[in-house]
Amino acid sequence: MLNLGILAHVDAGKTSLTERLLHAAGVIDEVGSVDDGNTQTDTLALERSRGITIKSAVVSFAVGDTTVNLIDTPGHPDFIAEVERVLSVLDGAVLVVSAVEGVQAQTRVLMRTLRRLGIPTLVFVNKIDRRGARYDGVLRELAAKLSPSVVAMGSVSGLGTGAAAFTPFDGQAAFAEDLVNVLAAQEDALLAAYVDDESSISVTRLRAELAAQTGRTLVHPVFFGSAVTGAGVEALMAGVRELLPPAQNDPDGPVSGTVFKIERGPAGEKVAYARIFSGTLHTRDRLHFDDRREGRVTAISVFDGGTSVRGQEVPAGRIARLWGLTDVRIGDRLTRQEDQDTADAGPGARRASAGHFAPPTLETVVSPGRAADRAALHLALSRLAEQDPLIGLRQDDLRQEVSVSLYGEVQKEVVQATLLDDFGLEVTFRETTTICVERPTGTATALEVIGKDPNPFAATVGLRVEPGGAGDPTGGGVEFRLEVELGSLPYAFMSAIEETVHETLHQGLHGWEVLDCVVTLTHSGYSPPSSVAADFRNLVPLVLMDALRRAGSTVYAPMHRFRLELPPDTLGPVLPVLARLGATPRAQRASLVEGLIPAAKVHELERRLPGLTRGEAVLESDFDRYEPVRGPIPRRPRSDHNPLDRKEYLLHVARRV
Ligand SMILES: Nc1nc2c(ncn2[C@@H]2O[C@H](COP(=O)(O)OP(=O)(O)OP(=O)(O)O)[C@@H](O)[C@H]2O)c(=O)[nH]1
Numbered sequence: 001m002l003n004l005g006i007l008a009h010v011d012a013g014k015t016s017l018t019e020r021l022l023h024a025a026g027v028i029d030e031v032g033s034v035d036d037g038n039t040q041t042d043t044l045a046l047e048r049s050r051g052i053t054i055k056s057a058v059v060s061f062a063v064g065d066t067t068v069n070l071i072d073t074p075g076h077p078d079f080i081a082e083v084e085r086v087l088s089v090l091d092g093a094v095l096v097v098s099a100v101e102g103v104q105a106q107t108r109v110l111m112r113t114l115r116r117l118g119i120p121t122l123v124f125v126n127k128i129d130r131r132g133a134r135y136d137g138v139l140r141e142l143a144a145k146l147s148p149s150v151v152a153m154g155s156v157s158g159l160g161t162g163a164a165a166f167t168p169f170d171g172q173a174a175f176a177e178d179l180v181n182v183l184a185a186q187e188d189a190l191l192a193a194y195v196d197d198e199s200s201i202s203v204t205r206l207r208a209e210l211a212a213q214t215g216r217t218l219v220h221p222v223f224f225g226s227a228v229t230g231a232g233v234e235a236l237m238a239g240v241r242e243l244l245p246p247a248q249n250d251p252d253g254p255v256s257g258t259v260f261k262i263e264r265g266p267a268g269e270k271v272a273y274a275r276i277f278s279g280t281l282h283t284r285d286r287l288h289f290d291d292r293r294e295g296r297v298t299a300i301s302v303f304d305g306g307t308s309v310r311g312q313e314v315p316a317g318r319i320a321r322l323w324g325l326t327d328v329r330i331g332d333r334l335t336r337q338e339d340q341d342t343a344d345a346g347p348g349a350r351r352a353s354a355g356h357f358a359p360p361t362l363e364t365v366v367s368p369g370r371a372a373d374r375a376a377l378h379l380a381l382s383r384l385a386e387q388d389p390l391i392g393l394r395q396d397d398l399r400q401e402v403s404v405s406l407y408g409e410v411q412k413e414v415v416q417a418t419l420l421d422d423f424g425l426e427v428t429f430r431e432t433t434t435i436c437v438e439r440p441t442g443t444a445t446a447l448e449v450i451g452k453d454p455n456p457f458a459a460t461v462g463l464r465v466e467p468g469g470a471g472d473p474t475g476g477g478v479e480f481r482l483e484v485e486l487g488s489l490p491y492a493f494m495s496a497i498e499e500t501v502h503e504t505l506h507q508g509l510h511g512w513e514v515l516d517c518v519v520t521l522t523h524s525g526y527s528p529p530s531s532v533a534a535d536f537r538n539l540v541p542l543v544l545m546d547a548l549r550r551a552g553s554t555v556y557a558p559m560h561r562f563r564l565e566l567p568p569d570t571l572g573p574v575l576p577v578l579a580r581l582g583a584t585p586r587a588q589r590a591s592l593v594e595g596l597i598p599a600a601k602v603h604e605l606e607r608r609l610p611g612l613t614r615g616e617a618v619l620e621s622d623f624d625r626y627e628p629v630r631g632p633i634p635r636r637p638r639s640d641h642n643p644l645d646r647k648e649y650l651l652h653v654a655r656r657v
């Protein structure tokens with residue numbers, strides 16, 4: 001069993017390659033095409049009409065006695081969240097690069113993440129049939145930009161023509177020497193033996209060592225080919241079988257799995273895609289999810305040769321579709337009641353825990369075309385958020401508006417089209433704005449004592465707010481600490497305080513989420529029997545915002561790193577535009593500008609470049625970091641009734657009492 005992801009930048013040919021692999025494995029008789037909209041994995045109407053992948057999709061085939069679950073992922077950076085969720089369930093990956101376009105910004109982001117997570121990865125250089133396809137140049141780029149430990153697995157003839165072919169190296173002396181050079185960098189014994197006597201190292205030994213080092217992500221074998229003509233696809237298949245380590249999961253252990261995708265069936269029923277890491281899951285099993293939610297599995301299906309097959313059980317190592325888990329969410333870990341204490345976290349659980357890519361940095365207000373559709377819109381967006389939690393619905397009760405977070409304009413168009421096609425809702429978007437974050441500027445405290453005017457609640461709360469140690473808002477969340485004794489408050493009050501601290505900091509002084517922040521409970525008190533948890537829930541926001549106001553809050557805006565290639569004679573007109581958009585070029589040659597640009601301005605730069613450069617500019621950009629905002633502070637309107645102004649709030653409370 002091998003769960004294999006296909007990853008790449010947009011249009012590299014992932015879906016076409018998936019189709020080819022299915023064909024080579026005998027699962028399909030005819031190779032579908034993205035351009036004709038009839039592939040196995042681009043099944044959504046929107047994917048077929050646009051010719052891009054939006055959702056990840058699973059198909060299955062066999063090579064030798066290994067069953068491979070292949071997960072085709074979207075390459076457009078707007079859909080990076082789909083890739084994110086898939087990473088937690090992979091045993092290996094094929095990273096596709098185009099032989100013409102070479103290594104892109106997105107390719108680098110993906111490889112960095114695959115290596116960090118220790119996911120064994122083969123590289124497939126696709127499109128060798130296209131005019132402008134390169135071999136040596138791409139290999140050099142791979143070594144320079146992705147990883148120095150790449151090793152070509154064969155040679156190419158007829159490059160750039162429909163007859164382009166890939167011939168695997170077999171036992172050739174030059175290949176053996178290349179292999180030794182790459183492999184010996186990690187394994188001294190190998191080099192010593194080789195220096196001793198070249199002929200003492202058999203090709204078999206080298207290939208075994210190559211598989212071992214690939215499995216430990218020390219080395220990345222590189223194949224070349226074409227998903228359109230099928231060149232190199234057999235060799236890639238052989239490489240997958242020989243070089244990627246299959247799942248090592250124990251079907252007799254305690255049940256543990258991770259949910260990475262959710263969709264709705266034809267009757268609106270929820271279907272969860274889960275990778276099982278340990279144990280064997282059966283229908284009618286009662287499962288626990290995170291946050292004490294639970295549910296019972298009513299039906300199971302697994303992927304098998306192009307279709308999915310109903311069954312009564314699914315063993316460790318496989319991916320299954322599960323019915324009946326109404327409350328399950330993406331990212332949940334599944335365990336069985338009886339296994340609760342013994343189920344180990346497993347690799348999936350570890351990988352699933354944190355975000356590997358940058359969070360969405362844009363948001364927009366969505367409004368229904370007709371006022372009467374407001375409730376229907378909210379329901380539809382909740383459905384979309386269930387499949388894509390990073391959409392991050394934000395309901396603004398005061399203004400009766402709902403906003404979603406986004407990665408970019410393409411995702412926005414897809415949300416709009418999905419609302420129309422699947423839910424019959426016509427919507428408009430307000431202008432896209434960037435999502436900023438806040439971080440305390442200094443340290444300050446605030447205190448409200450029970451029975452002391454103007455505190456109307458039966459609770460004492462003192463809090464200190466200070467910046468976290470990460471020094472930058474991406475580095476840390478909100479940490480809650482105690483300076484009072486743990487036993488000094490009933491547990492329910494203590495947890496009410498902690499929960500409310502986290503809730504309150506979703507919106508800081510300027511309305512943005514507060515990150516990299518430490519909140520310490522310095523005072524606490526209650527008066528039995530009149531104090532209830534609600535007293536603490538009401539008082540904490542008041543004290544916390546008071547402390548935050550005294551500490552001050554710095555607003556940070558997301559910045560992209562960009563790399564702009566352009567004809568040298570167009571640099572003159574482009575530079576002032578960059579300056580106007582707030583970009584700060586760091587490195588510059590006549591035909592290359594690199595630097596930072598506010599995420600908010602990337603779209604505008606993309607729009608203006610073709611006119612300024614005769615359409616010859618190539619812009620790469622991806623999220624780099626948050627930086628303190630210079631100039632006017634962007635505010636996000638607060639979406640709740642939380643007290644910002646203490647006096648006004650207390651008057652409000654007094655009036656209510
Ligand atoms: N000439 C040539 N064209 C290819 C090859 N592979 C893919 N294409 C074309 O490239 C375009 C994109 O192919 P896809 O398979 O959709 O690429 P993808 O990586 O799945 O794209 P996204 O999922 O949207 O990121 C299509 O027009 C394909 O026909 C190839 O090997 N040679």
Ligand SMILES: [Mg+2]
Pocket residue numbers: 014015016042052053072073074075
């Ligand atoms: Mg695709």
